Amino acid sequence: MSGGKVVRIAGGQGFWGDWLEAPVRQVQGGPIDYLMMDYLAEVTMSIMQKQRSRNPHAGYARDFVPLMERILPDIVKKGIRVTSNAGGVNPRGCAEAVLDSARKLGLGGKLKVGLVTGDDLLPDLDELIAAGHEMRDMETGRPLSDIRDRVLSANAYLGMQPMVEALRRGAQVVITGRVTDTGLTLAPMFHEFGWDFDDWDKVAAGTVAGHIIECGAQSSGGNLLKDWRSVKGLANPGFPIVEAHEDGSFVITKHPGTGGVVSVPSVTEQLVYEMGDPHQYITPDGVADFTTIRLKRAGKDRVQVSGIRGGPRTPMLKVSIAYFYGYKAVGTLVYGWPDAHDKARAADAILRQRLKDLGLEFEQILTEYVGVDATHGRLAGPASPELPEVQLRIGVRSTDKAAVERFTREIAPLVLTGPPSVTGFAGGRPQVEEIVAYWPALIDRTAVEPGVRVEILEA
Amino acid sequence: MATAKTVPLQLRYLAHARSGDKGNTANVGLIALEPEWYDLLRKAVTVARVRRHFRGMVSRVDRYELPNLSALNFLLHDALDGGGTISLKTDAQGKVYSTALLRMEVPVPVAVARKARKGAR
Structure with missing residues (x-):
């Protein structure tokens, strides 16, 4: 060089x-x-x-x-x-x-x-599937036809x-x-x-x-x-x-x-x-x-x-497919010294019991204690009772929008009906979010490349 | 064969790291702080040890060697609660799995541990 x-x-x-x-x-x-x-x-x-x-x-x-x-x-x-x-x-x-x-x-x-x-393969997706392009999820191996009606975008x-x-x-x-x-x-x-x-x-x-x-x-x-x-x-x-x-x-x-x-x-x-x-x-x-x-x-x-x-x-191209998966919401509360982690854990147990008593079903309920274990899990070791505060962070995921919606109304009540020294709820109810998930797949490049166009436009 | 006396040392003194995601898999690239420590990392940071370190947090662990970069690359499967937009985790994209690996202790010769600890100051 x-x-x-x-x-x-x-x-x-x-x-x-x-x-x-x-x-x-x-x-x-x-x-x-x-x-x-x-x-x-x-x-x-x-x-x-x-x-x-x-x-x-x-x-x-x-x-x-x-x-x-x-x-x-x-x-x-x-x-x-x-x-x-x-x-x-x-x-x-x-x-x-x-x-x-x-x-x-x-x-x-x-x-x-x-x-x-x-x-953009979305307009031709059914034709491609019919022609035998299965576009299986590279992680799970499932064929795209399993979720065809929920596909939002498909791009090679x-x-x-x-x-x-x-x-x-x-x-x-x-x-x-x-x-x-x-x-x-x-x-x-x-x-x-x-x-x-x-x-x-x-x-x-x-x-x-x-x-x-x-x-x-x-x-x-x-x-x-x-x-x-x-x-x-x-x-x-x-x-x-x-x-x-x-x-x-x-x-x-x-x-x-x-x-x-x-x-x-x-x-x-x-x-x-x-x-x-x-x-x-x-x-x-x-x-x-x-x-x-x-x-x-x-x-x-x-x-x-x-x-x-x-x-x-x-011979293959990767295809990036996005599809509708379901709903999620994440709620947070902050518990203060002393024993902040214990208070947050007690609140989590109460909330989970209430969700269960309401008969709500979720694919996942995930609790993290920010300041204790949110990023490193148990590797972070035990929490000191002297921690100044711990944020309780609970997320739920479900295909049932009503269940997620109800969950978002169960956070604020903990303030007056749960463990003490709680704050940080000023943001109001958590938002219900639609989950658009990613489906990585492969497709024969001969099915895509003939449709690629280059144009020159002038100002 | 005489073996040098070893002491346990956290990887943070021997390596730096960056992590990212591919779907529900997190990757951690572990890079020796001194090229001469790469061989030690290669021998000490085994798939079995990493799997034990992350037990309950990941399923399978793969390891790849990059001697040219004095680095090892680890794939931690099923580490991200579904990953991407599905995940409910704070660290849905595995950005801080890097330092989670640096918490791991490995046995190192006393002289290396001394030098590594000094470098960290």
């Missing part, structure tokens, strides 16, 4: 709800060639599907449009290109909203938006290829629905270096680069456990930037003058995040072997990544 072309790809958002200033600072804080913004978590698509069913113009990450409005003048001037899956279940609506913003800003004729569609994870085509055809902003997080980084690399889609080591390298920056500042000092007190300047965290080289190696860094840290430990913590079998990190574009990654410090806030090996893509 010496000399030659360098392509700078900046991570701008790690999820829908990430720090809104990050993309702006990535664009203004130093040189970058691409800005990638990942918006889609596993059940985000179903939330968007619900929004679109109420309003045909909705169904994408709404924050993306005002954000683009802030950065469009800069990115047009500097020639920075954007890849994002902000399109959700309505990438066309998202693309049109961005084009409207561009026109408002006087950028008419100066912006091409690439639109990738074809990931597309890889980088349609995004590379959009870039090749001149798109400055590429907007997609359900593409992989890693594809948003892979596409700029493959477009710039002209790598072959079957060059598996390059696919693996780009996949690792994408994995490192897809969670925003989580690779540059955010949520870093090692020596966390030594991480400075997180009021203005530098989001990660990939400096990609033609040989497939790359450097992870961040803009000068920003907070956080890019170090071998910060990158390593992100590499192991949400990891399964490290030998087989499977994406639609290929399979990366995380046991081949070599990390080396390459100066202040610079980590060099090299040596990555990979293997061929599989």
Whole structure:
């Protein structure tokens, strides 16, 4: 890795709800060639599907449009290109909203938006099932037909290829629905270096680069456990930037003058995040072997990544399916010193007895004592009777909405009918929430890929 | 064969960690604080020990080795009350299973324990 072309790809958002200033600072804080913004978590698509069913113009990450409005003048001037899956279940609506913003800003004729569609399988779901695509839950093995009538969204994870085509055809902003997080980084690399889609080591390298920056500042000092007190300047965290080289190696860094840290430990913590079998990190574009990654410090806030090996893509694509599962509610009360834990436990027993006496049935009743065992269970050891307070946190889950509804009315009465020194109920009754659950499945890629389309729209 | 005297030491002095989720499975990546401690972790933090540590909290445990990162990756199955949006847990996405693993004690040579404790200050 010496000399030659360098392509700078900046991570701008790690999820829908990430720090809104990050993309702006990535664009203004130093040189970058691409800005990638990942918006889609596993059940985000179903939330968007619900929004679109109420309003045909909705169904994408709404924050993306005002954000683009802030950065469009800069990115047009500097020639920075954007890849994002902000399109959700309505990438066309998202693309049109961005084009409207561009026109408002006087950028008419100066912006091409690439639109990738074809990931949405919902309209064809019955046909696909009838054709023998069972789409079994990868965790439980159940066929999709078991829950067909409750399916809210179904989207195949597309890889980088349609995004590379959009870039090749001149798109400055590429907007997609359900593409992989890693594809948003892979596409700029493959477009710039002209790598072959079957060059598996390059696919693996780009996949690792994408994995490192897809969670925003989580690779540059955010949520870093090692020596966390030594991480400075997180009021203005530098989001990660990939400096990609033609040989497939790359450097992870961040803009000068920003907070956080890019170090071998910060990158390593992100590499192991949400990891399964490290030998087989499977994406639609290929399979990366995380046991081949070599990390080396390459100066202040610079980590060099090299040596990555990979293997061929599989014949299957992952499908992200969301379905209606049932209802849940979580209620909390705070018990004070002394013997706060004992008081909270007594309240829990009373509540459970009342639910039982009412004949209510739940799939699950889960009690946690925040301050004692909520995150580490019994590993946290016994609670001291001197604890200043303990929060009782009780959740229920059921397909019976009425049962969950009644549960929400059983929390407040404990204040006057249960153990003493209780407070923290000012928020009122807990909300009944609909549970939209996630059904991960696989589908033959030949059933999806012929329907993938790339269009170029102009402001 | 002479064996060095060992003492029990919490993993927090030997490793850092990050955890996340895949459905109802939590993963914990355990990373040696010093590369020279990776081998010790590999030998001491066995599937059997981790399963015992988390008994009643998880079903199956898988372990993968990443010597290139001085790291081990653990999959803790059925750890998240259904996971994702189904789970009623505070930590529905397994974000702090990382430090739950760092509570575990393993036997380490006295010299290593001394150095590790000093580093923690």
